[in-house]
Amino acid sequence: MGGPVVRRWLFSAIDALFPFCCRRCGHLFLRGGSQRPATDGAVADPDLSQALADQFCPVCRQRWTAVSSPFCSRCGLVFKSREGDNHLCGRCLERPGAFTRARALGIYDETLRSAIHALKFRGIVALAVPLGDLLLDVFRRHWEPGEIDLVAPVPLHRRRFRQRGFNQAYLLIRHWNLPTGGTIVRDLLVRRRATPPQTGMDRRQRRRNIKNAFGVRQPGQAAGKRVLLVDDVLTTGATADACARTLLQAGAERVDLLTLARAL
Numbered sequence: 001m002g003g004p005v006v007r008r009w010l011f012s013a014i015d016a017l018f019p020f021c022c023r024r025c026g027h028l029f030l031r032g033g034s035q036r037p038a039t040d041g042a043v044a045d046p047d048l049s050q051a052l053a054d055q056f057c058p059v060c061r062q063r064w065t066a067v068s069s070p071f072c073s074r075c076g077l078v079f080k081s082r083e084g085d086n087h088l089c090g091r092c093l094e095r096p097g098a099f100t101r102a103r104a105l106g107i108y109d110e111t112l113r114s115a116i117h118a119l120k121f122r123g124i125v126a127l128a129v130p131l132g133d134l135l136l137d138v139f140r141r142h143w144e145p146g147e148i149d150l151v152a153p154v155p156l157h158r159r160r161f162r163q164r165g166f167n168q169a170y171l172l173i174r175h176w177n178l179p180t181g182g183t184i185v186r187d188l189l190v191r192r193r194a195t196p197p198q199t200g201m202d203r204r205q206r207r208r209n210i211k212n213a214f215g216v217r218q219p220g221q222a223a224g225k226r227v228l229l230v231d232d233v234l235t236t237g238a239t240a241d242a243c244a245r246t247l248l249q250a251g252a253e254r255v256d257l258l259t260l261a262r263a264l
């Protein structure tokens with residue numbers, strides 16, 4: 001029996017003896033192990049409750065809402081009415097933004113929101129891989145193989161990066177294995193300007209706040225490319241829109257957006 005096997009056995013014995021504190025409600029629970037079920041290469045149904053089995057109690061793990069049809073076929077906004085097919089929302093009809101299509105795993109509330117906060121603000125980076133795996137499932141579900149050339153995170157300003165120590169959007173994708181030729185580029189975009197936090201701002205204020213905040217690191221890198229931007233949350237889309245605009249100005253053919261969560 002090798003060292004790693006012993007260690008793994010020891011850790012599971014410790015987990016069985018000492019309950020773990022749920023990251024959301026604080027209740028104690030026994031960790032369930034977050035192995036992904038085998039899918040024989042098929043695209044798995046993104047299952048947050050399975051992915052969070054090590055960090056959240058069984059009750060909280062059920063408390064999340066997957067994005068499901070009908071939603072806006074462009075920006076992914078989930079319609080309140082649960083009837084009918086996907087179609088364009090009023091906002092996209094009126095003023096379509098710079099990105100072509102946005103998709104998300106779930107609604108930005110309850111446990112998905114708690115998981116994102118735990119990763120981002122409490123530095124629980126162990127959540128990045130299971131959440132990133134779910135994001136990859138969403139990507140494979142909504143994009144055809146070979147449809148994207150570059151996958152890039154929405155960047156943080158270097159001051160914010162220093163405070164936090166990581167870019168959560170990059171942590172979600174850095175372990176992705178993209179067999180279809182897409183390349184993960186950490187620094188495709190840079191945040192030139194530190195912008196005040198957007199919480200509490202309306203759409204117009206956000207747009208003004210974020211204007212000209214981004215630039216491309218290497219001129220020419222995005223030229224002719226189909227880019228997938230990745231972020232943790234899509235709220236008004238002002239940040240994603242500014243990023244997409246910057247990439248299109250740098251010659252990108254198309255910019256799409258993938259996030260864990262979508263604000264209602």
Ligand SMILES: [Zn+2]
Nearest residue numbers: 022025057060
């Ligand atoms: Zn809980």
Ligand SMILES: [Zn+2]
Nearest residue numbers: 072075089092
């Ligand atoms: Zn829309």
